Amino acid sequence: MRYEKRTTAKTVTELVSKRLGLTQQEFKQQLKRKGSNLLKIPYLKEAVECFWSCYEQKKKIYIYTDYDCDGQTSAAIIKIGLDAIHIPIEELYVPARTDGYGLTTSFAEKVGANLLITIDNGIKAHTAIKAAKEQGATVIVLDHHLPDKKEDGAIILPQADVIVDPHVFCNLFDDYCGAGLAFRFIYEIFKTKRKPEQNLADVCMVLITLAGIGTVGDCVTMKSENRFFVKTALDVCERKGASAGVNSILDLIKASDRMTAADFGFSISPLVNAYGRLEPEGSKKTAGLLSATEENDTLLQLALECAEKNEQRKAMTEEAEELADKLILQTNQQDKSFIVLADKRFLHGLAGIIAGRVAEKYHVPTIIFSGEEGEIKGSGRSRDWCNMELLLRNINHMFPNLIKNYGGHEQACGICIDASKLEDLKVELQKLSKVEEINPDVFEYDLEGRSSVIESLCKEVRLCGPYGVGNEEPIFHFSKIRLEKRKVWPANYKKGMKPEIQAFKRMGKDNNTVKFFSSGFEMLYLSKDGGYKAYEEIGCPEELEVYGTLMINSFNGTYTPQIKVMRIEKTS
Structure with a gap:
């Protein structure tokens, strides 16, 4: 393995400011400033004016969101926001994954001569919106997905x-998620028509928390206004100022008072998504949990149900990954530039997760279909070098009868085809995509770190956060870290046993996750990244070269600097 520093930056501040397109001075001023200068979003003002016009005409309000974390948080933002100013919603529909993505014609037709708002969908709902307009509806679309285009590139709206x-009309920042747009929409509604006696500051904090969770859950870039949403959301969650529903989830996962965006991405978002992946009414139930503003006995129970579904989802995902590996070998796709699998054993709600795991493992874009006969639906995940939406759009232009429906963006897609067209689609995808050039023998990192100042480095990392897509956590290289022996109690401790004196502690179900000890800090090496086996392979040395990210581990009021290890080598 060869290790290469991929940046010229010498500090975390310099690294992050470059990623955000700011000078270090501009970035430092941004960190000092409380709040954010909200950017102008084209046609947001017109959408708010349209909303108030419909309200004054006593039109009923119908809202259609999406089934994922972004759609659910969007639904909660609209519900809590309009409830706060006593505006009723006739119907707020959070679809099931089995409904497929996007506004349906059946829902659009029942709106009548009222107001229909789509959030996190709608930009491609040509047929459904046309049906709504024919019924006399007023339609507002709040979406962040890419629009359809003609062969010459002209946008179809x-x-x-x-x-x-923002992907259609924007010249400042275009990578909001649906929840971010929902927050800005409600915020502008509050500004324009709220009653003078209403204090909506606390409500805004509740709403921005949901926007932050949706932002991380939908994997949009962690830049510009998205950073403000997530940073504020983390602050609110740490002091338990979120909605009662979100607070019940925070209690359930035992969230620390030093939360990071990773807590949203790896703890809260999967839990929010899990119910809807496994049950048709799951997304609706979870959106209801997120929307709850008053504590009651059912909240914790519903949060527990979500957690149970998430554990089921994890087990089912592992089984599905094993099935995917077998099918890839059976269909001889292990060396192809695009992997396409279809099997009735793939649960539709898990297709996106499985596609993501396969894409990461085989380094190629992947689509997983759940089904083998008739109309089958699939989810795709891509690699950085392959624009999934553009690829499907090109195929759709060249072969108009191959794809029934599709939508998405560069990194992900949803697609529907007839099973009889599966092989034709696979052939065309593999023709038009290319193989990613990767070198598995090179590991890239961002910064050189010194273990003697690791606590101050951890503080700087936290100050410059949050991190996510486009601004990932900095990867450090620490040289010549000496392990320090401590008293370690056996995992199978029984009365009368004595502690062992070791420089590490093995943990986890497979006893392969390992925590190393050093002077003033710890290092956690997870089993999935190598763990104790990787340490054994280099001879269990007492001095290490360590590559990883930094965090402050909070436990029972004690704060310990910690390296989340990605690679280790013996110091030569």
């Missing part, structure tokens, strides 16, 4: 009254 989609 639905016949909505107002469209807010």
